[in-house]
Amino acid sequence: MRLERRELSLVARTPAKLNLVLDVLGRRADGYHEIETVMVSIGLYDTLRFEPESSGRLELSLTGTPARLGIDPSLFPLDHSNLILQAAQLLQTTTGCPQGVRISLEKRIPLQAGLGGGSSDAAATLVALNQLWNLGLTPAELHPLAAQLGSDVNFFLDSVPMAVCRGRGEVIEPHPLSAPLHFVVVKPLGGLSTRDVFQHLDRSVPPRGCEPLLSGLRAGCPRMIGGGLHNALEAPAVSLSSEVAGTLANLRLIPAWGSLMTGSGSSCFSVLAHPVQAARAARRLRAMSDSQVFVVSSAT
Incomplete structure (x- = not known):
């Protein structure tokens, strides 16, 4: 801010x-x-x-x-x-x-x-x-x-x-970021009700924790960062919204460190190595749908 x-x-x-x-x-x-x-x-x-x-x-x-x-x-x-x-x-x-x-x-x-x-x-x-x-x-x-x-x-x-x-x-x-992260973010036209997403959450799925991602960020390891991304609300959101499901499918067609939905949706994102790659991915994604597409980096 x-x-x-x-x-x-x-x-x-x-x-x-x-x-x-x-x-x-x-x-x-x-x-x-x-x-x-x-x-x-x-x-x-x-x-x-x-x-x-x-x-x-x-x-x-x-x-x-x-x-x-x-x-x-x-x-x-x-x-x-x-x-x-x-x-x-x-x-x-x-x-x-x-x-x-x-x-x-x-x-x-x-x-x-x-x-x-x-x-x-x-x-x-x-x-x-x-x-x-x-x-x-x-x-x-x-x-x-x-x-x-x-x-x-x-x-x-x-x-x-x-x-x-x-x-x-x-x-x-607070946790420091040793290097900036680069993203392409896609917002489908439709939104989701946070209440509905939580109501469809499978509470039997155990938490995976933050440490795998934080370790990957400390090491600067793309494989670990991608493997550490997860959102317990993604599965219920996908079950409720074909737009979220389609957005994630489109993101996963593009080479990236990993892809995920943010919060309770409906936006999804991919992490990429460089802003040039994110801009290239954004051009492909804009051709796939009418969704809003943003190229952003982590804020300092």
């Missing part, structure tokens, strides 16, 4: 993520799932502009029309059901701050994609408004607020390139 001051405003550039490993360890007493996941930030960004509003109002708008952005308005409401405004309201309520804000969002991270765009935007809102409103909250004070908003928000709050995340996803253990 990058923050830049422009006159009285703040502009945040906030990344998407990929899950390189995702194990579901069980259901918790609070109804959430206990997970262990390796998340990596990638160079696909939303941009948010925060302008002070003295009346105390919280306003959210999109830069560009939803149709031009390829956004279904029913999937991205601009009212207080949106996680961005929920984050702003949570800060207001927690601190008693009387100030408001006008937020404009340039949306590039696809919706219902498993790329964490909503969580990333919420984290950017917490960090930016803490500064814009001169609240002076420490990271240790922001993290409990992030955990109230969603399972992935804490990862983006820390602005780390890669981390092992546990609990609901809110317990963050």
Whole structure:
């Protein structure tokens, strides 16, 4: 996440993520799932502009029309059901701050994609408004607020390139990336319901853990990295969506270190040795379907 001051405003550039490993360890007493996941930030960004509003109002708008952005308005409401405004309201309520804000969002991270765009935007809102409103909250004070908003928000709050995340996803253990990773990411036209995917999860399948992937990354070994990629939610997503199944099949036609679905879908990706190879793969994939295709590297 990058923050830049422009006159009285703040502009945040906030990344998407990929899950390189995702194990579901069980259901918790609070109804959430206990997970262990390796998340990596990638160079696909939303941009948010925060302008002070003295009346105390919280306003959210999109830069560009939803149709031009390829956004279904029913999937991205601009009212207080949106996680961005929920984050702003949570800060207001927690601190008693009387100030408001006008937020404009340039949306590039696809919706219902498993790329964490909503969580990333919420984290950017917490960090930016803490500064814009001169609240002076420490990271240790922001993290409990992030955990109230969603399972992935804490990862983006820390602005780390890669981390092992546990609990609901809110317990963050940063891990260094010794070299950048390069990806081609494919977002099918359709999305998936996270609830439906979890309901179809085969809970008898044991977790594989993060260490095989982390060992491969430390060694810089493509075979180990590819072998360490796994997502417990991929099988149920494939059973629910022919688009996800077809996307993975297309990705696996292209030489790569490995391919996987991210989060609860519907985006899938391949890891490649070089951005030139990723760009070449993207051209082939665009010819195979109408899906959105992105060439990205791990964010620094």
